[in-house]
Amino acid sequence: MTLVLDALAWLFSPERLTGSNAIPTRLLEHLFYTGISVLVAALIAIPVGYLIGHTGRGRELAVSISGAARALPSFGLLLVVVLLVGTTRAPLAAVVAFVLLAIPSVLAGAYSGIEAIDRRIIDAARAQGMTEWQILLRVEVPLGLPLLLGGLRNAALQVVSTVTLAAYIGLGGLGIYIFRAIPLRRYDEMLGSAILIVVLALVVDAVFALLQRLSVPRGITAGRATRTRGSTPGPRAPMGSPIAYK
């Protein structure tokens, strides 16, 4: 109990707001690495996921890639990428590693969002004379948005926790307190910063949960008593049957 109190005392000490290791600075670093990594992963994985979801081609490949990539040990991946890219370009290496970790979830969210749509709706849209782009932009993207946001949510959660490791290769972020405290056995600092990271992860998750809920198209929630709710590994489909990972 005293340890927890010590940790909280460390966390709320006025010293945490000053100096080179001020929490706000490290928090912004942490969020910066998380944000940029999820953004880059989204820029890569969403178009690919939409292509797979829209055409139905390459689905098996995507499923196996995302399945395998989910099992990647984040720490090992980070070190390998740093060694490959070079320690002089550690920030780049770290972002590459985080992007690789984020891609599977975003990819799965993007293609499963489209795949979960009732085929008859898409068939009808095509039969009315929508072009393939119109089907994608006016039907598949809006209806697949909740699942895509679910994928982004998973990705952000994974990255925000993994960015803690960035401190190990000298890149700052909130992990710096943990890596600094371990050799000195400063348990209050270790626990205090760990609590901070957990709270940050929960906040990020909550923000995405809210976005996900808001993104469910009104016509889907109207006339239904139960709301859909996201959960790992993939949120429930807003319509149709959930995707089985085969």
Added chain:
Amino acid sequence: MIEFRSVSKQFPDGTVAVDDFSHVLPTGKATVLVGSSGSGKTTLLRMINRMVEPTGGQVLIDGTDVAKLDRVRLRRSIGYVLQAAGLLPHRRVIDNVATVPVLNGVRKAEARERAYELLDKVGLDRALGERYPSQLSGGQQQRVGVARALAADPEILLMDEPFGAVDPIVRADLQLELNRLQRELGKTIVFVTHDIDEAFTVADQVVIFRKGGVVAQAGTPAEILAHPADDFVASFVGADAGRRSLQLQHRPGDDRPLVVDRDGRPIGVLESTVEAAPGAGASAQGGTAT
């Protein structure tokens, strides 16, 4: 006029859905393609708007091979109603109805104005326009589907088991409504169903299919009921089981004879006899009295 010229469709897995089908569907008439599942009727319907490409033969609309037309423009020029309506769940009813005009570049306000008129036409309250499809009953959704198909005022209306997902009472209602609309609009309707009674209710012309897209018999409902081509057709329309053979039962003290089925169960009362109009579907409804 829609013309099928020795059209075939073999799917990549080797299944033959349609084999050498030739038929002319007259302009302004309702042609019903009827058969059990796997008879290729939906495949044929979807060839008209190129949702399915034939592996052999041609489909012509007013003499033009559809394969030469731009797919998207062709589809926008043809109304399409499908089972369970296939409405866009994230758009309001009114925007669903206005889909095709908006795709064609009609201003949204104008398209909506016309869409409201169409709701009137298919017998829906305008207030439903602001709702989402999931807030409507199955029958109402089907009406929206019909309104959407009519929105760009197409010459041709394709209907793929449009009333298959609604209960029998609503279905009967929708069938009558369709007949009323058709009298008013005179579209070239191609209607697919597996329900022979529905076929006889809706059709000017019926094409009955066997498995594999082979025509068993084509003709008006009256011709088919009166002279089934073979045992398959007779069994399909229910003539072999005596379901279509009705009798008049004269009762003492009443000039109006009772119409009864083969087992003597009363069906109705004979009010008067009518001259059969050639090709009229309605006159043959309910079977021929023997």
